[in-house]
Structure formats: structure tokens, C-alpha cells
Amino acid sequence: AQKVTQAQTEISVVEKEDVTLDCVYETRDTTYYLFWYKQPPSGELVFLIRRNSFDEQNEISGRYSWNFQKSTSSFNFTITASQVVDSAVYFCALRGGRGSTLGRLYFGRGTQLTVWP
Amino acid sequence: DTEVTQTPKHLVMGMTNKKSLKCEQHMGHRAMYWYKQKAKKPPELMFVYSYEKLSINESVPSRFSPECPNSSLLNLHLHALQPEDSALYLCASSAPRGYNEQFFGPGTRLTVL
Numbered sequence: 001a002q003k004v005t006q007a008q009t010e011i012s013v014v015e016k017e018d019v020t021l022d023c024v025y026e027t028r029d030t031t032y033y034l035f036w037y038k039q040p041p042s043g044e045l046v047f048l049i050r051r052n053s054f055d056e057q058n059e060i061s062g063r064y065s066w067n068f069q070k071s072t073s074s075f076n077f078t079i080t081a082s083q084v085v086d087s088a089v090y091f092c093a094l095r096g097g098r099g100s101t102l103g104r105l106y107f108g109r110g111t112q113l114t115v116w117p
Numbered sequence: 118d119t120e121v122t123q124t125p126k127h128l129v130m131g132m133t134n135k136k137s138l139k140c141e142q143h144m145g146h147r148a149m150y151w152y153k154q155k156a157k158k159p160p161e162l163m164f165v166y167s168y169e170k171l172s173i174n175e176s177v178p179s180r181f182s183p184e185c186p187n188s189s190l191l192n193l194h195l196h197a198l199q200p201e202d203s204a205l206y207l208c209a210s211s212a213p214r215g216y217n218e219q220f221f222g223p224g225t226r227l228t229v230l
Contacts, residue, residue, distance in 0.1 A: 035218060037221075042223065043205055043207075043223060043224045043226070044207075044221055044222065044223040044224060045160070045207065045209075045221035046221075047218045047219070047220060047221075050217075050218045091159055091160075104162055104165070104173065105160075105162070105219065107159035107160060108159065109158070109159055110157075110158075110159055
């Protein structure tokens, strides 16, 4: 079974604070793929990152960074020096590697991030 | 060009109407998806097309009828919908291999009266 848990339903921070969004996943697949998407109020899901199960390197892209730890089945997302434009719902998602689940993204329930000026 | 377009942006329809949602991508992707998203919920997969053939139907009611006329276009035909079908309908595309990320369109906000 594939499952993604985002325990934080809502987070509020003040601009320039750092914030970490948690993502814990469950899968029996040895090969799998993890994703983060951002959904601003306009509705479109914006792809942020993909991480393959065989690549545990952390990644930094500007103010965004991701910490992938297979030992704890976590793929956390940190925004440094948050800005008002970061306000959105953030979804973590899992895609299995087996053919029967190919094409199916399993989403967490999302974390609503609000950044106050 | 990493854009997926959807039309219309908003749609209001009665329960006896027939309407269609359209999705287009020009990224050369051969997998396309329809999702339904209710407020404060994650997207729910409805259909997956791979190489223009329906490969996944998540037990969606027959009042939703997908169509993939070619590799760039995806339609969702709607007929005799219920008010509970009101939602944001998202289209996405990806390269067909499993590890590739899906790119989403802006969605169609559907209201069924």
C-alpha cells in the first residue's frame, strides 16, 4: 500500500521566518518517487521537486531545500526566509515503481502555509 | 514550453446539461490525467491515458466520459451531473514512464446547479 502523511494541516509564520513542512510516506516498493507540489489560491498545482528512492542527496534550490531520509521514510521541505508569495497549500506525493501503480500519484492531504507580512 | 492549458476556467451547468472540459499540452507527453479536487482536499485521480489509450479508470461514474483524440488533447465529457460533482477539475500530463513528474493545468472550476 502507498500512503503519504502530512501531519501539519495549517502553519502560520511571519515573513522572513524559516518553516519546515513534514512529509512521511509508506510504501513496499523498493523503487519509488517522491514529489512536492505547490497550489496557490489560483488552483494550479506547481511542480517543485522530484526525488528518486535511490538518491538520498538533499537538495537546495534558492530558498527551498528538501531533506530526504529513507531511514525515517521522510521527505521534508524547508522554506528559508519565507515570503508572502509562499502562501499556498503544499502537497507531498508518492509514486510507486511497480507497473500496477504506474501513473498513480498518492497525495498527502496537504499543508496550508500562510505567511503574514 | 511546460504549459498545460485547460478550458473553460469556470463552468456552471444544470443537472440536465451536457458539457465538455478540454485540456491541451504541447510538451510531447504521452500520458495525460484527469483529477477531481474538492475544497481543502488533495486531488483525486479519475482517469489516466497512456499513448492515447485509457489505462486507468478509478471507478468513475459513467456521467463522466473521457476522450483522448490525439496525443496533445484530452477531453472530459459531462452529462447528467449531480451537485456533489462540483469541484476543481485538473488535467495533467507527463512522460509515460513512472518517475516523471506530472505537469498540471490551471483547472476548471465546475459548479453543478
